[in-house]
Amino acid sequence: MAESACLDTSLNLNLSPSRHMDVAAEMLVEELHRLSSENKKLSERLSRMCESYNALQNHLRELVLVDERKRKAAPHHHESVFGIRNECSISEEPCKKPCREITTTPKVSKYFVRTQQSDNSLYVKDGYQWRKYGQKVTRDNPSPRAYFRCSFAPGCPVKKKVQRSVQDPRVLVATYEGEHNHSPRAEAAAVSSSSLSPLPIAMDRTAGLPTLTLDLVHPSSAGLLHQNAQNTINHLLVQKMASSLTRDPNFTAALATAILDHTT
């Protein structure tokens, strides 16, 4: 692919015997050498980008396979490796053991929210109003876990647990249980938090695997929650590559074509 982007810079210049033409030819040859060198550098950069892209695609395939295996193995509570909400109701199968609340069908969702390094709070602004009712240090994580109840609507059964990730303390892991019986506060959803990343999605590495992290405060995140994870990743990668390519107008067309060929 990188080879295809290389331009043939060798020219059969018919040099004129005149001195003036010699100087002009030398300048041209020099310019061609410079462009050739630049071509080479850009080709190498493109090659590296393609390698990274291929590596990411392979990772993605593995993640999707692992995710599907997990889903088949444990259909009642599934944490998506992409950090995008994945809900399963535990009422899908009859309760074999006596349950304290047989009629309740709590749904469990998990989000990863990237915060700034200086931000030590355990608050995730998601458009709802929460009341903290407890905090506990758990065994598997040195950072405390905060317990929240939805206080916006009376009788709303939703609970939320927020804890920092063991792998990356900048990432908050928010676990939601149950379903809201009301709509989110519009004004709260519109508020942008200074404590959170300006980007709606950030890459995170949990357990050695890349994980997509959603910034729930970002206005575009609500829509992203319902997007297909693979489409999102592909779209972001192509966007990033395309923006890099646009810096050099000479290669934009050739590289964009190559990328499109690669992604299809």
Add this chain to the structure above:
DNA sequence: CGCGTTTGACCAGCGC
């Protein structure tokens, strides 16, 4: 004064 947060105590489930 009302509301939300903090924090130690308490309770229930689970494994040994």
Add this chain to the structure above:
DNA sequence: GCGCTGGTCAAACGCG
């Protein structure tokens, strides 16, 4: 039964 752990309660406290 005992100890560990996660989850919840509720009194104390702080803030507007």
